[in-house]
Amino acid sequence: MVAVYCRSSGESLLISPTSTEIYMIRLFMLYILMKKSREAAAAVKSKPVPKPNPRWGREEETEIFAKKVRLFRQGKISDDDFRRFRLQHGAYSSRLRMDYSMVRIKVPGGEITPEQLEKIASLSEAFSIGSAHVSTRQNIQLHWVQLEDVSEVMRGLVEAGLTTREACGNTVRNVMCSHFAGVCPSEAFDATPYSKAIARFLLRNPMCQNLPRKFKINFSCCDSHGLVRVADIGLVPTVKSTDDGKTIRGFRIYLGGGLGAASFLGHLLEDFTPEDRLLATCMATIRLFDRHGNRENMARNRMRYLVHEMGWEKFQRMVLKERSIVEMTTSYSTVQLFDIKSHEDTRQLPKALRMTKLPMLNGKITNDTPEYERWLHTNAVPQKQEGHFTAFITLGAGDITASQLRILASAIRDYSAEAVARNTPQQNFALRYVREIDLPDLYGKLASAGLANPGALTVASAVGCSGTTSCNLAITNSHRLAKEVQRKFLELGLDIDDSLRDATIKISGCPNSCGQHEIATIGFFGGATRMNNTMMPTYTMLFGGSAGEAGELGRAVMRVPAKRVIDTTLKIIELYKNERAAAAAAEDNDETLHQWIIRLIKGQGSGSIKNLDDMKAALAQVIQLPSPQQNPDAYRDYGSDSLFTAKTARGECAA
Amino acid sequence: MTTAVTARKKKEAKVSEDFKLPIVCDADTLRSLIRGKSVRIVDVRKAEDYQREHIPTAVSLPLARVLENDAPEKIVAFLEELGISDSTPVVVYDDTFGALASRVAWTFQYIGHDNTALLEITFKQWKELGLETEKQECTFPRARHSLSIKKDIYVDASYVEAAKSQPSTLLVDSRERLNYLTEHIPGARNIPYTMVGSEGSILRKAEELKRLIENRGITNDAEIITYCGSVGTLSGLTYYALKLAGFKNVKLYPKSFKEWKALGKPKEEFKDANYWDLSAE
Numbered sequence: 001m002v003a004v005y006c007r008s009s010g011e012s013l014l015i016s017p018t019s020t021e022i023y024m025i026r027l028f029m030l031y032i033l034m035k036k037s038r039e040a041a042a043a044v045k046s047k048p049v050p051k052p053n054p055r056w057g058r059e060e061e062t063e064i065f066a067k068k069v070r071l072f073r074q075g076k077i078s079d080d081d082f083r084r085f086r087l088q089h090g091a092y093s094s095r096l097r098m099d100y101s102m103v104r105i106k107v108p109g110g111e112i113t114p115e116q117l118e119k120i121a122s123l124s125e126a127f128s129i130g131s132a133h134v135s136t137r138q139n140i141q142l143h144w145v146q147l148e149d150v151s152e153v154m155r156g157l158v159e160a161g162l163t164t165r166e167a168c169g170n171t172v173r174n175v176m177c178s179h180f181a182g183v184c185p186s187e188a189f190d191a192t193p194y195s196k197a198i199a200r201f202l203l204r205n206p207m208c209q210n211l212p213r214k215f216k217i218n219f220s221c222c223d224s225h226g227l228v229r230v231a232d233i234g235l236v237p238t239v240k241s242t243d244d245g246k247t248i249r250g251f252r253i254y255l256g257g258g259l260g261a262a263s264f265l266g267h268l269l270e271d272f273t274p275e276d277r278l279l280a281t282c283m284a285t286i287r288l289f290d291r292h293g294n295r296e297n298m299a300r301n302r303m304r305y306l307v308h309e310m311g312w313e314k315f316q317r318m319v320l321k322e323r324s325i326v327e328m329t330t331s332y333s334t335v336q337l338f339d340i341k342s343h344e345d346t347r348q349l350p351k352a353l354r355m356t357k358l359p360m361l362n363g364k365i366t367n368d369t370p371e372y373e374r375w376l377h378t379n380a381v382p383q384k385q386e387g388h389f390t391a392f393i394t395l396g397a398g399d400i401t402a403s404q405l406r407i408l409a410s411a412i413r414d415y416s417a418e419a420v421a422r423n424t425p426q427q428n429f430a431l432r433y434v435r436e437i438d439l440p441d442l443y444g445k446l447a448s449a450g451l452a453n454p455g456a457l458t459v460a461s462a463v464g465c466s467g468t469t470s471c472n473l474a475i476t477n478s479h480r481l482a483k484e485v486q487r488k489f490l491e492l493g494l495d496i497d498d499s500l501r502d503a504t505i506k507i508s509g510c511p512n513s514c515g516q517h518e519i520a521t522i523g524f525f526g527g528a529t530r531m532n533n534t535m536m537p538t539y540t541m542l543f544g545g546s547a548g549e550a551g552e553l554g555r556a557v558m559r560v561p562a563k564r565v566i567d568t569t570l571k572i573i574e575l576y577k578n579e580r581a582a583a584a585a586a587e588d589n590d591e592t593l594h595q596w597i598i599r600l601i602k603g604q605g606s607g608s609i610k611n612l613d614d615m616k617a618a619l620a621q622v623i624q625l626p627s628p629q630q631n632p633d634a635y636r637d638y639g640s641d642s643l644f645t646a647k648t649a650r651g652e653c654a655a
Numbered sequence: 656m657t658t659a660v661t662a663r664k665k666k667e668a669k670v671s672e673d674f675k676l677p678i679v680c681d682a683d684t685l686r687s688l689i690r691g692k693s694v695r696i697v698d699v700r701k702a703e704d705y706q707r708e709h710i711p712t713a714v715s716l717p718l719a720r721v722l723e724n725d726a727p728e729k730i731v732a733f734l735e736e737l738g739i740s741d742s743t744p745v746v747v748y749d750d751t752f753g754a755l756a757s758r759v760a761w762t763f764q765y766i767g768h769d770n771t772a773l774l775e776i777t778f779k780q781w782k783e784l785g786l787e788t789e790k791q792e793c794t795f796p797r798a799r800h801s802l803s804i805k806k807d808i809y810v811d812a813s814y815v816e817a818a819k820s821q822p823s824t825l826l827v828d829s830r831e832r833l834n835y836l837t838e839h840i841p842g843a844r845n846i847p848y849t850m851v852g853s854e855g856s857i858l859r860k861a862e863e864l865k866r867l868i869e870n871r872g873i874t875n876d877a878e879i880i881t882y883c884g885s886v887g888t889l890s891g892l893t894y895y896a897l898k899l900a901g902f903k904n905v906k907l908y909p910k911s912f913k914e915w916k917a918l919g920k921p922k923e924e925f926k927d928a929n930y931w932d933l934s935a936e
Contacts, residue, residue: 066870070870073872094928095927095930096927097928126847126850128832129831129832129930129933130831130833130936131934131935144832144833144836144930144933146845148870148872149850149867149870149871152866152867395935399935400935401934401935401936467929469932470928470933477932479929480932637929639929639932642926
């Protein structure tokens with residue numbers, strides 16, 4: 001006997017079903033279930049619930065900024081005082097032009113709403129160059145803004161809930177969080193709310209307004225995604241079972257890492273830091289840095305130098321001790337300011353139906369593969385939420401026009417169930433919670449705005465800092481070079497070659513590592529060299545860097561003229577392919593370019609290239625240049641039609 | 656009911672031949688003026704766009720026709736042909752964020768038709784708001800218009816060259832930032848046309864423009880000359896933005912940077928940064 005509830009009549013019927021009837025009832029229930037999940041999915045598509053906006057900006061700061069600029073112009077504030085104030089509020093001076101600024105917009109946790117992207121679009125048109133720029137630390141930068149207009153940009157940002165406060169200067173910079181956090185199949189839990197809560201706690205906090213130097217905090221989702229070893233504080237979410245059978249959340253915390261002219265990998269503080277000690281650990285570290293950090297020598301005052309000079313064991317002991325003091329002395333109300341709950345996503349994100357297997361999961365991609373499938377293969381990955389995908393938007397060295405930003409905003413509304421995007425340290429955007437059935441439409445929409453380039457998750461997505469396009473410290477045009485590498489690699493179809501997929505190319509315009517060249521498979525940093533009696537832009541090439549918890553710093557190999565960088569990387573790939581073909585008979589045939597390069601660094605190569613010396617010899621021919629008279633262009637930098645000179649001005653990173 | 660009717664009558668009664676237009680005319684005011692048959696609306700889009708559809712009672716005067724020959728006598732002839740007399744209020748609109756309309760409105764004011772305004776929105780926005788349009792070509796009886804050149808709103812290259820050294824004179828380049836950085840008239844400051852517009856309107860609100868320009872340290876008593884790339888459209892819009900912000904002494908250099916370069920006059924360039932490579936265009 002079964003009770004069947006009839007929705008239309010509101011009656012319950014008692015029936016004694018036959019086997020056919022049971023089958024029919026089952027079928028009916030299945031139908032209802034499917035209908036419900038379809039309805040749920042459809043509801044989300046038509047109405048994504050907007051994510052609450054944490055409102056980082058403050059209007060009064062924009063007015064204060066405008067006032068300070070006026071006072072500065074009237075000569076009533078000294079250059080140094082004004083510079084410090086300006087940087088504290090997120091404006092760098094532009095390359096060799098003090099009257100222009102780069103405005104750095106913080107995107108805490110990398111999470112950005114469509115409304116914010118639209119606001120950035122109109123601000124870039126009104127006050128900047130009509131394009132915005134995604135940085136390697138999840139900021140979005142507007143370049144060449146007239147100093148007097150910066151307050152107006154800030155005003156617009158405040159309207160959208162964004163801030164530039166403490167995006168530069170000796171402060172805690174944008175707190176990063178892996179763009180896979182929340183969707184990563186290997187993560188213990190979603191670190192996003194923690195990253196935003198710590199960002200909120202530290203923003204405008206007097207304890208970090210005048211640090212010896214800038215301070216960077218990065219959260220990852222798992223051991224492989226995220227830049228945890230190259231930050232002052234790097235955090236990997238993890239869980240631990242307690243004796244009473246409970247699971248508690250916590251982090252593996254790395255301290256004292258960082259990239260720069262001299263780079264260090266962070267050290268693991270302890271095996272497990274429970275989440276309720278996260279705040280105290282961060283506070284203790286910042287306090288120690290504030291107290292003991294070098295305030296004299298600008299070139300060596302990041303916390304990594306302090307750790308290095310003091311020795312890790314000593315620093316570790318001091319942090320643990322300081323943490324106890326913090327815990328004993330911090331008031332309850334202070335701890336309440338670290339509010340993870342308020343940053344948690346409490347919305348019901350939908351479940352999606354699993355449909356078909358996507359070609360990228362099994363298919364072989366060739367040059368004849370339709371564009372959409374190629375994009376799918378190189379730009380989309382499945383999430384831990386079944387039926388949902390994260391799709392990446394390939395940008396050229398992080399640049400995106402105002403109209404593209406608007407299309408992106410609209411695509412987020414149409415296709416991302418979480419109704420936000422993330423920006424990535426690879427200078428791209430990630431659109432998450434895209435249903436499998438929506439991927440073709442999403443592709444179509446992106447393609448209409450030139451945003452559907454393939455290669456986002458491959459070697460083709462080269463990273464490049466702003467270089468001589470706007471930075472005072474830059475020696476070379478790393479920005480353009482990264483775009484040229486990407487263009488060439490996509491043209492050659494290298495993005496579809498899976499053996500190159502886990503390799504990365506990252507380029508900085510000077511040794512200071514904003515392009516993160518030291519964590520690239522093949523990294524480059526810019527310099528100037530005299531060859532054949534002529535100054536020319538060159539890059540120091542590094543091999544074998546990687547991010548993640550087991551990350552390594554790259555090792556410098558040799559110098560390459562700027563105009564030979566592309567040929568050199570192509571030659572390296574060719575050498576790799578040759579070795580691979582030679583080893584084809586052998587079993588070990590699926591070694592990737594990245595793995596091969598790591599093997600070379602260890603001197604364990606086989607065949608004709610056994611180590612870095614063999615590699616250098618094999619590349620000697622490619623880096624040769626004709627005389628400057630024969631080919632003057634070979635001695636010029638990208639984007640320049642005149643002789644190369646290395647012009648730099650005072651860096652403001654350390655002001 | 657009675658009050659509403661009276662109010663409407665009052666509003667319409669206000670609309671007369673001597674109605675003094677503001678610098679920017681909003682859609683609501685324009686609709687009242689249309690109802691009162693006391694405005695001449697000038698559509699400066701291409702003739703075929705006008706023929707397809709236009710704001711009711713609008714006449715067509717494509718910008719290209721004005722630029723072909725903008726001798727003052729010729730402009731007067733245009734006005735007369737369009738049935739515009741000295742006292743007719745004129746509202747100009749375009750479909751290009753107000754720049755084309757600005758150039759034509761400025762030309763009318765230059766030859767002495769002071770009572771000219773820009774429509775606050777573009778034709779596209781007018782349509783999006785669901786406001787009425789019509790197809791038939793509008794013609795009006797020929798009118799008589801006098802010629803009284805307003806010298807103080809126009810400058811030529813030699814004036815610009817002389818003015819550069821005047822501390823109280825400010826030269827404003829209205830082109831986009833990257834074009835300006837590449838090269839500009841020495842001493843010019845950059846207020847790109849993109850800075851003065853807003854999402855729903857061809858120009859920001861007066862107080863907002865005032866704040867923006869005051870931020871730049873530009874004072875109300877300055878003589879300001881605007882120029883752009885070639886024919887004075889973008890700088891026309893900036894011209895009106897400055898007027899709206901309350902600046903009294905604003906002038907347009909309509910032949911702009913194109914002529915300046917052709918005359919071989921000096922330029923200021925900035926070559927120490929590869930800023931063009933930041934553009935995602």
